[in-house]
Amino acid sequence: xFPPDFYAVVLAGGRGTRFWPLSRKNVPKQCLSIDGxxxxxxxxxxxxxxxPERVLVVTGPDMVEPVRAQVPGVEVLVEPSPRNTxxxxxxxxxxxxxxxxxxCVVLPSDHVIADEAAFRASxxxxxxxxxxxxxxxxxxxxxxxxxxxxxxxxxxxxGKDLPVQRFVEKPPLSVAEEMFAGGRHLWNAGMFVWNxxxxxxxxxxxxxxxxxxxxxxxxxxxxxxxxxxSDATSIDFGVMERAQGIRVVPVDFGWSDxxxxxxxxxxxxxxxxxxxxxxxxxxxxxxxxxxxxxGKLVALLGVDDLIIVDTPDALLVARRSDAQEVRLLLEEVxxxxxxxYA
Amino acid sequence: xFPPDFYAVVLAGGRGTRFWPLSRKNVPKQCLSIDGxxxxxxxxxxxxxxxPERVLVVTGPDMVEPVRAQVPGVEVLVEPSPRNTxxxxxxxxxxxxxxxxxxCVVLPSDHVIADEAAFRASxxxxxxxxxxxxxxxxxxxxxxxxxxxxxxxxxxxxGKDLPVQRFVEKPPLSVAEEMFAGGRHLWNAGMFVWNxxxxxxxxxxxxxxxxxxxxxxxxxxxxxxxxxxSDATSIDFGVMERAQGIRVVPVDFGWSDxxxxxxxxxxxxxxxxxxxxxxxxxxxxxxxxxxxxxGKLVALLGVDDLIIVDTPDALLVARRSDAQEVRLLLEEVxxxxxxxYA
Numbered sequence: 001x002f003p004p005d006f007y008a009v010v011l012a013g014g015r016g017t018r019f020w021p022l023s024r025k026n027v028p029k030q031c032l033s034i035d036g037x038x039x040x041x042x043x044x045x046x047x048x049x050x051x052p053e054r055v056l057v058v059t060g061p062d063m064v065e066p067v068r069a070q071v072p073g074v075e076v077l078v079e080p081s082p083r084n085t086x087x088x089x090x091x092x093x094x095x096x097x098x099x100x101x102x103x104c105v106v107l108p109s110d111h112v113i114a115d116e117a118a119f120r121a122s123x124x125x126x127x128x129x130x131x132x133x134x135x136x137x138x139x140x141x142x143x144x145x146x147x148x149x150x151x152x153x154x155x156x157x158x159g160k161d162l163p164v165q166r167f168v169e170k171p172p173l174s175v176a177e178e179m180f181a182g183g184r185h186l187w188n189a190g191m192f193v194w195n196x197x198x199x200x201x202x203x204x205x206x207x208x209x210x211x212x213x214x215x216x217x218x219x220x221x222x223x224x225x226x227x228x229x230s231d232a233t234s235i236d237f238g239v240m241e242r243a244q245g246i247r248v249v250p251v252d253f254g255w256s257d258x259x260x261x262x263x264x265x266x267x268x269x270x271x272x273x274x275x276x277x278x279x280x281x282x283x284x285x286x287x288x289x290x291x292x293x294x295g296k297l298v299a300l301l302g303v304d305d306l307i308i309v310d311t312p313d314a315l316l317v318a319r320r321s322d323a324q325e326v327r328l329l330l331e332e333v334x335x336x337x338x339x340x341y342a
Numbered sequence: 343x344f345p346p347d348f349y350a351v352v353l354a355g356g357r358g359t360r361f362w363p364l365s366r367k368n369v370p371k372q373c374l375s376i377d378g379x380x381x382x383x384x385x386x387x388x389x390x391x392x393x394p395e396r397v398l399v400v401t402g403p404d405m406v407e408p409v410r411a412q413v414p415g416v417e418v419l420v421e422p423s424p425r426n427t428x429x430x431x432x433x434x435x436x437x438x439x440x441x442x443x444x445x446c447v448v449l450p451s452d453h454v455i456a457d458e459a460a461f462r463a464s465x466x467x468x469x470x471x472x473x474x475x476x477x478x479x480x481x482x483x484x485x486x487x488x489x490x491x492x493x494x495x496x497x498x499x500x501g502k503d504l505p506v507q508r509f510v511e512k513p514p515l516s517v518a519e520e521m522f523a524g525g526r527h528l529w530n531a532g533m534f535v536w537n538x539x540x541x542x543x544x545x546x547x548x549x550x551x552x553x554x555x556x557x558x559x560x561x562x563x564x565x566x567x568x569x570x571x572s573d574a575t576s577i578d579f580g581v582m583e584r585a586q587g588i589r590v591v592p593v594d595f596g597w598s599d600x601x602x603x604x605x606x607x608x609x610x611x612x613x614x615x616x617x618x619x620x621x622x623x624x625x626x627x628x629x630x631x632x633x634x635x636x637g638k639l640v641a642l643l644g645v646d647d648l649i650i651v652d653t654p655d656a657l658l659v660a661r662r663s664d665a666q667e668v669r670l671l672l673e674e675v676x677x678x679x680x681x682x683y684a
Contacts, residue, residue, distance in 0.1 A: 021639075021641065278657075279655075280678075280680055280683070282671060282674050282675050282678065282680065284664075284667060284670065284671055284674070285664075289659075293657050295655070296655055296656055296657050297363075297655060297656040297657070297675070297680060297683040298656075298657050298659075299363065299656065299657070299658045299659070299660075299671050299675065300658075300659055300660070301658070301659070301660035301661060301664050301667055301668065301671050302660060302661035302663070302664040302667070303648065303659050303660065303661055306645065306659065307643075308657070308659055310652065310657055313637070313638055313639060314638055314639040314640075314641065315620075315635050315638050315639070315640050315641070315650070315652055315657075316641045316642075316643070317631075317640075317641070317642055317643070317645050317648065317650055317659060318641075318642070318643035318644060318645065319643060319644035319645055321644070322626075322627075322643050322644040325626065325643055325644070326643065328626065329624060329626055329641050329643050332624050332626070333624050333639070333641065336622075336624065338622055338624070338639060341622070341639040
């Protein structure tokens with residue numbers, strides 16, 4: 001299905017404080033199972049359908065152990081420090097090329113995709129397009145006027161791939177509503193496909209410091225010695241918004257970035273009382289709750305729209321509409337010297 | 343403080359389904375710690391100030407193991423089957439007499455008493471009154487027009503003990519409000535003090551079947567063979583409401599029968615977010631909650647008036663005003679074949 005020597009680069013550097021108390025300092029979001037099965041990272045790797053030796057996972061030094069433990073047999077690249085996505089992606093694509101890879105897909109590690117076959121078909125098509133020399137981004141068909149994502153405006157027309165007219169940074173609501181109503185714009189979900197040569201040429205054209213880092217790596221320098229030279233910017237801003245000939249493949253495979261606990265209502269089947277990850281659930285007059293309590297019976301009585309997250313040493317009960325404040329609660333936990341729970 | 347050869351009889355037969363999931367089939371309410379310290383039963387025994395050999399605990403055959411484990415050194419009497427309080431109390435008082443005890447206090451095992459010194463002073467006074475030949479009941483000064491308790495009407499007058507004019511069964515609200523407003527009536531909390539001889543004479547006068555059981559025990563019969571002969575009735579209805587010369591000692595020592603989870607708001611100190619039994623609590627915009635999650639950090643965000651009870655295998659989250667329905671939820675748990683959690 002994929003071209004020979006096609007790789008996947010999985011970005012696993014994020015932390016995801018909004019999934020506390022399930023996510024922790026040393027258990028980042030991508031290492032969580034949100035449904036009681038394999039973790040988000042494990043699902044990301046397996047969903048590619050690629051053999052482990054053609055997957056590279058990129059993460060930071062503080063998370064290398066949990067990440068490595070999750071994907072045995074997969075090579076884990078460790079970026080010396082966080083410098084946004086452009087240096088990590090440029091370096092990882094360089095590593096793909098060094099291994100003889102001709103192309104790759106770049107994937108976030110903490111998203112959910114419902115239809116894995118459709119996902120692989122989209123990647124295969126994108127790889128076909130990329131083989132023609134384009135940088136390809138996947139554009140998710142929007143389901144709401146979301147202001148928290150970047151959007152992609154394709155050139156007018158129909159097709160399995162289209163030229164990108166422009167990228168739209170996180171828009172104000174009125175603009176998001178207009179784009180959503182128009183039906184043409186797509187969400188930028190941070191998934192890219194390219195030939196290694198195409199991307200490395202684009203980096204050399206638009207990110208001279210990162211290009212210098214790659215040249216130094218070519219010349220045998222150690223990554224730690226040259227990492228700091230790279231441009232600390234995002235791949236979107238540093239490359240995609242500047243390069244020519246970008247194409248987008250519209251996709252519709254049940255994508256969610258599961259940005260916070262309420263997103264589980266979108267990606268997990270609804271049962272009694274809401275969405276519940278547990279051994280069993282018994283509810284009376286309860287609805288719209290998001291419950292994560294693996295290994296337990298959960299009993300709900302007269303409660304609606306709550307987030308309930310149980311772990312061996314911490315229990316969170318929050319109003320669902322306050323989900324964005326979980327981060328502030330976590331800061332308070334740290335402030336009170338309870339960092340062992342953070 | 344107490345007379346020589348004075349005993350305590352502690353009734354530990356109840357189950358307390360309303361404290362599920364902390365209470366279980368084999369962990370009745372009296373075996374729970376509601377504040378993270380000793381259990382209600384342990385506190386009941388220690389609060390008497392009596393040496394263990396002068397305390398008798400009465401329970402049923404299905405609960406003898408957990409009860410015995412909680413009060414090492416205390417003799418546990420096992421009633422063959424539940425027959426309400428009169429047979430158990432008559433038999434236990436007979437056992438006190440057989441051990442040479444001249445008087446005893448009878449106590450429920452699942453109540454909370456804030457002021458233990460005041461409690462012991464009240465018992466000592468009641469024992470003094472009982473030595474004069476009266477059956478003595480303790481009357482709790484009411485703090486609300488409660489319709490769930492029986493009430494005691496003392497004869498008019500003041501004093502550390504008063505004749506009982508009559509017992510009032512669980513009253514309708516209008517009657518409860520009238521009694522509460524009047525300021526004379528007291529709550530019947532099921533705590534009694536008497537000389538063994540006085541009580542056994544009253545049983546012989548008012549409960550002929552139970553008297554026959556005691557006679558058979560005197561003659562050397564085995565309890566299991568004669569238990570079924572006793573009158574299956576309450577001590578209140580069978581003896582106290584019929585006997586003459588009952589006196590009441592008004593008491594005011596911070597009593598609560600902690601009948602359900604919300605009662606913890608009355609008996610435990612209030613902290614962040616409500617009343618929380620846990621290792622630590624961090625709350626934002628949360629109040630009036632009752633939380634029991636021993637050994638954990640509890641984080642509350644934007645939630646009010648909830649009951650949150652965490653145990654190793656079950657988690658309950660309920661609206662506080664629905665506390666009386668916990669029993670129905672538990673029935674549903676059983677009905678679904680989840681009896682291992684009941």
